[in-house]
Amino acid sequence: MCAIKTALQDSPSVQTVRGPARVAQFLNIRTLGPNHRARLMRHLIALEPQDRYLRFGYTASDQQIANYVERLDFVNDAVFGVFNNRLKIVGMAHLATYMDADGSNVGDFGVSVSPSARGKGIGGRLFERAALHARNEGVDVLQIHALAENAAMLAIARKCGATVHRHGPESEAYLKLPRPDLESRLSELLEESWAGLQYGAKAQTRIFCGLIAGFQSLRKSASSATKACSP
DSSP states (O other): OOHHHHHHHHHSOOOOOOOOOOOGGGOOOEOGGGGGHHHHHHHHHOOHHHHHHHHSOOOOOHHHHHHHHOOTTTTTSEEEEEOOTOOOEEEEEEEEEETTTSSSSEEEEEEEOOGGTSSHHHHHHHHHHHHHHHHHHTEEEEEEEEEOOOOHHHHHHHHOOEEEEEEETTTEEEEEOOOHHHHHHHHHHHHHHHHHHHHHHHHHHHHHHHHHHHHHHHHHHHHHHHHHHHO
C-alpha cells in the first residue's frame, strides 16, 4: 500500500475525471449484470493468447476464463460493456473495489477490447466511465496492475492523468479521484441513460431487420411455390 500513498503524494493536484457524458463519441457503454455472463464469456474466449496474457497477467485457458466470468460480483463490483451494432460485446471493463489497510477506498481496473474494435478509443472511454463511477461511489484512488509490456493500457492511464510506477516486469498506475458532486452524479446518469437509449435502438433495429428478412423469405418461398404449381 506504500505505492498508493506515494502516488497520492506525488500527484500535483487532484485529477478531474472528465464527467459530462461523451455522447458525441456514440459509444454504447452499459453497466452489465448477471444476465450478460454468456456475452462476456464469448467476448473473452474470443481473445487471442497474447491478449489474454495482457488482460489477466497469464495466458488464461478457456476454463480459467469461464471461472473468472462465473465469479464476477455484479453487486459489489461494476462491470461495463461496449456493444457493436450486432449487440456483441467488443469491450469490457471490470472495476473491483476494496478498502486498504489505511482505510482508503481503492478501485482496481481491468479492461479488454476485441481486436476488431481497437483503435477507436474504446479502452480510454471505458477507463473514464469506470473512473466516473468509482468517483461517485467514494473511491479515493483508481489503480491498474498491468504488465510493463502492456503499452496500450499504460498509455490510457497516463493520458487520463495517472501516475505510473514500474516494478520489474509489472507496472502499477494510480489515479487520484476527486470527491463526487452534483455534476459527476448527473454525468453518470446521462451516461447510463444514453447507453440505454442506444442499446434499445440497436435492439429494435435488429428486430426490424429480422422481420424484414423473414418477410422476404416468405415471399421467396411463396413465389417458388406458385411457380411450381404453374402449368
